[in-house]
Amino acid sequence: MVPGQKEREKTGKVYIVGAGPGDPGLISVRGRECLAMADAVVYDHLIHPELLSVCAKAEKIYVGKRTKKHSLPQDEINNLLIDLAQHYRVIVRLKGGDPFIFGRGGEEALALENAGITWEVVPGITSGSAVPAYAGIPLTHRGLSATAVFTTVHDEASLDRLDIQLKGWTADTTVVCFMAARRTHSVAEVMLARGVPPSLPVACIRWGTWGIQETLVCDLSELRDIPPDSVQAPALLVIGRTVSLREKLNWFEQRPLHGIKIVLTHTENRVGPLEKRLRDLGAELFLLPVFQLEPIPDSRESVDLNRYDWLLLTSVNAVHFLLETLENHKKDLRSFPKLRIAAVGESTRQALNAAHIYPDVAPDGYDGKEICRLMLEKSSAIARDKIKVLLPCSDISRSSIVGTLREIGMAVTELVSYRVVDMSADDDRLSALMAFAPHLVLFTNAKAVRAFHALVGKNFCQTCPETVFGVLGPITGAAARDCGYTPKIEPAQHTVDALVDAVVRHFKKG
Numbered sequence: 001m002v003p004g005q006k007e008r009e010k011t012g013k014v015y016i017v018g019a020g021p022g023d024p025g026l027i028s029v030r031g032r033e034c035l036a037m038a039d040a041v042v043y044d045h046l047i048h049p050e051l052l053s054v055c056a057k058a059e060k061i062y063v064g065k066r067t068k069k070h071s072l073p074q075d076e077i078n079n080l081l082i083d084l085a086q087h088y089r090v091i092v093r094l095k096g097g098d099p100f101i102f103g104r105g106g107e108e109a110l111a112l113e114n115a116g117i118t119w120e121v122v123p124g125i126t127s128g129s130a131v132p133a134y135a136g137i138p139l140t141h142r143g144l145s146a147t148a149v150f151t152t153v154h155d156e157a158s159l160d161r162l163d164i165q166l167k168g169w170t171a172d173t174t175v176v177c178f179m180a181a182r183r184t185h186s187v188a189e190v191m192l193a194r195g196v197p198p199s200l201p202v203a204c205i206r207w208g209t210w211g212i213q214e215t216l217v218c219d220l221s222e223l224r225d226i227p228p229d230s231v232q233a234p235a236l237l238v239i240g241r242t243v244s245l246r247e248k249l250n251w252f253e254q255r256p257l258h259g260i261k262i263v264l265t266h267t268e269n270r271v272g273p274l275e276k277r278l279r280d281l282g283a284e285l286f287l288l289p290v291f292q293l294e295p296i297p298d299s300r301e302s303v304d305l306n307r308y309d310w311l312l313l314t315s316v317n318a319v320h321f322l323l324e325t326l327e328n329h330k331k332d333l334r335s336f337p338k339l340r341i342a343a344v345g346e347s348t349r350q351a352l353n354a355a356h357i358y359p360d361v362a363p364d365g366y367d368g369k370e371i372c373r374l375m376l377e378k379s380s381a382i383a384r385d386k387i388k389v390l391l392p393c394s395d396i397s398r399s400s401i402v403g404t405l406r407e408i409g410m411a412v413t414e415l416v417s418y419r420v421v422d423m424s425a426d427d428d429r430l431s432a433l434m435a436f437a438p439h440l441v442l443f444t445n446a447k448a449v450r451a452f453h454a455l456v457g458k459n460f461c462q463t464c465p466e467t468v469f470g471v472l473g474p475i476t477g478a479a480a481r482d483c484g485y486t487p488k489i490e491p492a493q494h495t496v497d498a499l500v501d502a503v504v505r506h507f508k509k510g
Contacts, residue, residue, distance in 0.1 A: 011117050012039070012085040016105050018098040018124015019043075021131055023209040024050040025279075031122045036354035039088035042080060045071075046096045046234060048210075049287060050275075054350065055092065056316065074104060078111035085117045098126040102152055102178050126150075128176045131208030132238045135215045136249035144241040145174045153187050153237070154179035162187070166194040174240030180204070181233035188224035191239065196220060201243035206235045209252075211284025212259055217246060255282030256504050263433065263441040265290045265448040273345070274444065277500045286436045288429070290451035291420045293317050293394055299417040300325045305336045308390040308413070309382060310375060313359075314344040314401065319351040321392040321417045333357065342375055344401065368404030376408075384409035392417040396447055400495060422451045430456065434463050440489070440503065444472045444496075446479035453483040461485075468506070472499050 015034040020026030027035075035041065035054040043052065045064025052060060061080070063072040072080065084091045099105025099121055112119040128150045132139055139148040151165060152158045162177075169175075177187055184204060192198060198221035205215045218226075220239065252258070262278060263286045279285060303325060305311065313319055322341075326332055333339070343349045343359035352359055361374040379387050389405060389412045397414070405412050433456070443449045449471075461467070461484065470489030471477040480487050489506050491498040 012088045012091055013118040013120065014081050014085055014091045014093060014112055015120050015122055016093045016095065016099045016108060017122040018103070018105075018126075019047050019051055019094050019096055020125040021097055021127035021209045022046060022048055022207070023130075023134075024048040026125050026130060026209065027051060028122060028124065031124065032350050033354060034090070034092050034122060035094070036350055037090050038092040039090050040084050041092045041094055042077070042084070043094040044096050047094055050285075051094065053287070053316075058092075059088075074107060078108055081108060081112060082115045082117060085112070085115075095124070096127070098124040101126045101128065101150065127208055127236060128178065131205050131236050132176065132203070134209045134213060134252040135203055135205050135238070136246040136251055136253075137203055137238050138242050138245060138249070139174050139176065139238075139240075141242045141245065144245075145172050147173045149173060149175050151175065151177055152179050153177045153183045159183075159186055159190055163190050163194065166191060166196065169194060169196060171197075171241065174238065174242055177237035177239070179233075179235075180237040181231055181235040182228045184223050184226045184231050184237065185228050187237060187239075188220055191220060192224065196239075200239060201241065203238045203243045203246060204231060204235060205238065206232070208234070208236055211257075211279065211282055212261065213253060214259075215246070215250075215253065217243060252282075255280075257507060258282035260284070260440065260507055261286065261436060261438045262503075263288055263436070263438045265441070265443055265452045274442070274496050274500070276345075277496065278503070281500070281504065283503075286433060286438060288433060288452070288455075289423050290448055290455060292423050293418040294421050295321070295324065296417055296419055299392070299415055300328045303390070303415060305339055305390070308339060308388045309379060310340050310342055310387065310389040312342045312344070312371075312389050312391045312401070312405075312412075313348050313352070314391070314393075315348055316351045317394070317418055318392045319343075319348060319355070322357075323355055340375075340378055342371060344371060368401040371401055372404055372408055372410075375405075375410075385411070387411065389413065390415060394418040394420050396420050396445055420447065422454060425455055434460075437464055438467050439507070440468050440470055441485070442470045442472075442489075442499070442503075443476050443480055443485075443487075444499075446475050449476060449479040449483055449485065453485075458484075470499065470503060470506075472496075 017031045017034050032054055038055045038058040040059040041055050042061045042063055063077050081093055093108060095103050095105060097103055109119055151162050153162060200220045202220055202223045203215055203217050207213050260283045262283045264275060265288055275285060340360040342361040343352050349362045360378050363370050363374060387410045389410050391412055391414050393414050395416050402412050468488040469480055469485040471480050471487040473494040477487050477490050489502045491502040
């Protein structure tokens, strides 16, 4: 036995996970798996809120660091991780970018190792490569750059190191400066003093990989003239000849909803097709839970899964229904040999995988026809009108997939397994909402309108007078008008796709 192994087995395991630079889609599959099984999550500033929805039931502890503002000193973070390992089985230390590249992940790993705590590092995509890529800037390119240098420039000591690094600077070098907020003038001064050409192109990228990413391109001499306080965190500098390629390779900021800030009122911990489509089109989303879902115990106790050919799961909450049902009956899936499982959406599939359940059908999107096709392929031995489908859902659910399944003859039972309850006010979340200053708030049902109004009160329209509202369906529209939110986006077709198309048309005109 390895020395100290017995002691390590008595404590939990800490996963030091790189979340990537911001875009929640850039976390690794392994990183998401760790979040899904976490009992406690210790997370930093600039972690995308969507990632925290993956670990819905975990205790979440914020230890973020902003410029000159630390929630917890590093030593205390180390001690916190050691303490959590005494009380929880799985702890995730969620860090922006890659934990071992300017992330102090090595310090935390050493502290855990010295304390005899089992740990694992899950690398993340560093902002040093991802942010330039999202700005359309390759770090290396044949004929322009053969070397990339990563450095921090957040204090005088780091600027001194940059000065030393520049002794070997050549024209085919790309320099990437992390933590560049308020340091643009100083970086330019150091580089120009080292003889770097003043005409060398520079990109200053703020909020890299987020929907509100913005990029300023100039040359080194112009960078020196930018007032330091005008560049706020988070900011990254890319200095080198490959910046010139952005003119042709700028893909991310060209998407139709780039820079548009949208609030989605939804149930707690839900990420669905509307969120995915809007984010794919470039929008920056603020997910504001106005409901929480309370399980209906009877739905788990009374259901007989053997009556059905398919269990259709469209959310993480539906996965919880399955697991709780199995627990209540003290059974596992071996007791239901004919039952097949269809998982709709990546988060649903991830939640199943975390429980070591692998669905028979797991389409990438929410296209009802594609889901039907895949289910029929797996049910070729059964006549369509004999296929029985169970769909666990909430008391206000209205899934378009149900209609598609019924159209082809399948018998679909919608089992109300969760009750929607309004969320109580959260002052921090409401302050963040006002600071977000959204361009648009979207409502998909009347209950969401009334819950939103109860949360924000009458001050929202006064604080955010430029915000417009969009609704799905006439009942939702009527509720919005009753609350004083006259909708400007109200598609004739009451589908998610129609709503998204209407949003794109609105902002294209405006």
